[in-house]
Amino acid sequence: MNRAASLLVAGLLLASPAATAGDLVVIANAGSGVDKLTREEAVNIFMGRYKKLPSGIAALPVDESGEKAAFYKALVGKELPEIHSYWARLVFSGQGSPPRQMESAAEVIETIVNNKGAIGYIDKKKLSSRVKVVLELAQ
Amino acid sequence: MKRGMNAIRRRVHALCLSAFLFPLGVHADGLKPESALSFSGFGTAGMTRNSTGGAEFIRDILQPHGVASGWSGNTDSRLGLQVSVRPTAEIEGVVQAVSYYNYASSYRPELTWAFVSYAPNPGWKARAGRLGWDVYMLSDSRNVGYSYLWVRPPVDYFGQLQISHIDGADVVVKHELGGGLASAKLYGGRADQKVPSPPSPDYDLAGTRVVGANLDYQKGEWLFRAGYTTVDIENELPAFVPLLAALRATGLPSAAALAAELSLADKTLEIVSLGAVYEHGPWQSQLMFNRLTSDTLAYPRKDSGYFLLGYRTGQWTPFVTLSGTRSEAVQPRGTGLPTPNPLDSAVAASLASAQSRQRTLSLGVRYDFMRNMDLKIQIDQVRVIDNAAFLWRDPQPGWNGRATVFSIALDFVF
Numbered sequence: 281m282n283r284a285a286s287l288l289v290a291g292l293l294l295a296s297p298a299a300t301a302g303d304l305v306v307i308a309n310a311g312s313g314v315d316k317l318t319r320e321e322a323v324n325i326f327m328g329r330y331k332k333l334p335s336g337i338a339a340l341p342v343d344e345s346g347e348k349a350a351f352y353k354a355l356v357g358k359e360l361p362e363i364h365s366y367w368a369r370l371v372f373s374g375q376g377s378p379p380r381q382m383e384s385a386a387e388v389i390e391t392i393v394n395n396k397g398a399i400g401y402i403d404k405k406k407l408s409s410r411v412k413v414v415l416e417l418a419q
Numbered sequence: 420m421k422r423g424m425n426a427i428r429r430r431v432h433a434l435c436l437s438a439f440l441f442p443l444g445v446h447a448d449g450l451k452p453e454s455a456l457s458f459s460g461f462g463t464a465g466m467t468r469n470s471t472g473g474a475e476f477i478r479d480i481l482q483p484h485g486v487a488s489g490w491s492g493n494t495d496s497r498l499g500l501q502v503s504v505r506p507t508a509e510i511e512g513v514v515q516a517v518s519y520y521n522y523a524s525s526y527r528p529e530l531t532w533a534f535v536s537y538a539p540n541p542g543w544k545a546r547a548g549r550l551g552w553d554v555y556m557l558s559d560s561r562n563v564g565y566s567y568l569w570v571r572p573p574v575d576y577f578g579q580l581q582i583s584h585i586d587g588a589d590v591v592v593k594h595e596l597g598g599g600l601a602s603a604k605l606y607g608g609r610a611d612q613k614v615p616s617p618p619s620p621d622y623d624l625a626g627t628r629v630v631g632a633n634l635d636y637q638k639g640e641w642l643f644r645a646g647y648t649t650v651d652i653e654n655e656l657p658a659f660v661p662l663l664a665a666l667r668a669t670g671l672p673s674a675a676a677l678a679a680e681l682s683l684a685d686k687t688l689e690i691v692s693l694g695a696v697y698e699h700g701p702w703q704s705q706l707m708f709n710r711l712t713s714d715t716l717a718y719p720r721k722d723s724g725y726f727l728l729g730y731r732t733g734q735w736t737p738f739v740t741l742s743g744t745r746s747e748a749v750q751p752r753g754t755g756l757p758t759p760n761p762l763d764s765a766v767a768a769s770l771a772s773a774q775s776r777q778r779t780l781s782l783g784v785r786y787d788f789m790r791n792m793d794l795k796i797q798i799d800q801v802r803v804i805d806n807a808a809f810l811w812r813d814p815q816p817g818w819n820g821r822a823t824v825f826s827i828a829l830d831f832v833f
Contacts, residue, residue: 320598320639329637330593330600332541338508339541357700359731361787368832369566372461372501373551373559374513374532 303404304351306415307389309396312337317399317414323356325399327366328376333397341379342400344388351401354417457503463564465495465571465828473818474803474811478571479561479578483524483615485812493520495571495828497562499531511536517562522615531562531584547588553606554580554631554648555692555709564830568703568785570797571826573725573742575779576707578810581622582610582650585629599638606631617812619658626653631690640699646692646709655684656717662765666754673755674762680752681769686715701731717773721746729785736785743778744810775809777820778802792831799824 306322308314313335317325324330331339343351352363367378382388385406392398392411399414407413468490469476475485478494486494497519504512515532534548551559558580561572572578587608594601610624631648655663659682666678692709708724725742749770754762783797803811803820 324600330541330595356698358698359787360790361734361793362731364791364832365566365793368461368563369557369560371459372499372515372563372566372832373553374515374534374536374546377503377505 303419304347304354304401304417305404305407305413306399306401306417307392307407307411308333308399308414309392310410310412311396312399312412314414315412319355319415322415326352326355326379328370328378331376333399337397340395340398342382342388342391342398343379344382344385344400344402346384347401347403350419351417354419455504455506457505458501459503459833460498460500461563461565461830461832462498463495463570463828463830465492465564465826467491467494467570468825470823470825471818471821472815473820473822474807474814476801476822476824477578477810477812478574480581480810481522481583481612481614482520483522483617483812487813495564495826496520497564499562501532509538511538519562522613522621542593543591545588545590549584549586550589550606550608551584552580552582552629553589553604553633553646554582554629554690555646556644556694556696556705556707563832564795564828565791565793565832568727568729568736568738568795569740569781569783570795570828573727573740573779573781574799574801574810575742575744575777576709576723576725579721579723579744581614582612582624582627582629584612585609586611587629596636597638599636602635602637604633604635616656616658619656622656623654627651628653640697642694642696644692644694646690646694648690648692650688650690652683652686652688652715655682659683659717659769662762662769665762665765669754669756669762671755673753677752677754677766681716681766683715683717686713686717688713688718702729703731704728716749716752716770719747719749719773721775734787736787738781738783738785740781740783741778742781745776746774746805749774771806772808774806776803776805777807777810778804783826791833792829795826795828795830797826797828799826 306317312333314333321334325339326341333339349360352358370376385402388400388402389408389411392400467486469486469488472488475487477485497517499515499517501515512535513532516528517531518526518528520526521529530549532549532551534546534550536544536546538544553559557572558577560566561577585608589604589606591602591604607630610627610629612624613621614624616622628651629648633644633646636643663678663682666674689712690709694707697704705727711721721744723744725740727738727740729736729738752766754766756762780800781797783795786794788794801822801824807814807820
């Protein structure tokens with residue numbers, strides 16, 4: 281039921297002419313047990329502070345190269361050099377590694393479909409009904 | 420170093436073995452690790468100019484010589500290499516070595532990190548091996564120029580740290596709390612480093628034990644930290660040895676008691692630190708404070724702090740930092756011998772050498788001109804009020820304690 285509903289919502293979003301150019305959606309696996317993510321939770325996951333989904337499973341964040349700059353600008357108000365600088369500190373003080381880097385929305389969707397804890401972001405216009413939107417970020 | 424290299428080799432063998440034992444792609448989540456073995460690195464090519472010939476400017480007290488009235492590439496230049504292995508989602512091994520101008524005036528690489536970590540779930544992580552000393556915010560990533568705005572972390576604050584890494588373990592527990600994220604870290608280990616103390620022989624930190632805890636709270640644009648650490652010192656400072664022996668040899672109980680108070684061996688330092696970081700859009704600021712106390716006259720109570728404010732505009736981030744350190748004035752102590760006598764003067768000199776007081780105003784800009792690289796320019800206006808010998812090398816008698824330090828640095832990560 282939940283899954284069907286989310287598929288319906290995703291389908292509607294995909295078809296919706298109201299989807300403004302460049303809006304980003306944070307997407308998760310349909311079986312992740314997560315319907316909604318707060319901005320703070322998304323920050324914790326993508327900034328590597330606390331990689332846990334609200335449903336309790338370990339989060340596996342992925343970046344999409346084409347949308348990365350827009351995503352971090354919208355999420356934390358930072359430019360890419362600041363994000364890379366931030367990760368340099370964490371990586372070289374043994375505190376973990378940045379999200380996996382993906383080249384396209386299709387690759388992000390494929391990864392999310394195949395991994396329960398995977399979480400990523402894509403242009404709203406490229407949304408697939410195989411994944412679930414958990415947070416929308418207007419630019 | 421041979422020992423260090425052997426340690427690296429042993430670790431690398433162990434890590435290769437563990438990669439073998441945990442073949443790729445067998446862990447529960449089904450997402451294959453990005454790569455089981457990854458190489459990365461960081462570095463800084465820096466040039467530093469000190470306006471004064473009155474004393475040599477150093478980045479931290481691990482440097483045996485600094486720069487006076489001229490340029491030097493030694494102060495800030497460094498290169499670090501890191502290998503990490505992630506055989507499963509829960510286990511990671513990291514080895515890092517850094518080459519910088521060290522206590523022995525050489526660039527011989529030093530093993531800075533070598534640990535295996537285990538994170539059974541997102542809320543727990545334990546690490547064992549060689550770990551950077553996380554005594555206060557940013558102290559375990561001082562070498563990574565690309566990770567901060569300055570050419571170097573404020574000398575008044577970070578330059579006093581004798582220990583950069585410990586051989587031991589730490590545990591971090593994270594928990595969501597009040598809409599934010601709380602984390603607690605416990606760590607302990609032994610130091611294994613040498614600190615120059617010219618003109619005396621190097622001070623050996625081997626055997627010194629460190630135990631500490633940090634509490635962090637992160638919410639929205641704010642990050643707060645409170646930390647507490649104790650350092651149980653093992654060895655005597657070589658510069659003190661002849662004086663302590665002479666005091667004890669007097670046979671006077673008052674002189675022997677003074678020797679006991681002055682000595683460093685088997686004494687304990689306590690460091691309490693508080694920090695706040697605020698980052699909002701183009702703004703970033705940090706306010707840090709720490710207080711060091713001890714049960715030896717060699718380390719009078721000392722307060723240090725800094726404030727950083729930076730504002731990004733496009734690829735440029737100008738910043739300003741105010742930092743300072745100030746130790747409590749030590750009361751003159753007598754040996755009980757009839758005065759004047761050389762021992763009393765030597766004690767007075769030792770007490771004076773333990774104090775320090777200075778402040779710095781730094782202005783600079785970081786230019787992120789391309790991916791994974793930045794260029795920085797910084798000017799430090801330093802004013803030494805008391806005992807330049809602590810954070811400078813070879814201060815000349817009569818130096819007025821003022822210096823302007825100009826630095827340019829290129830940072831990179833790969």
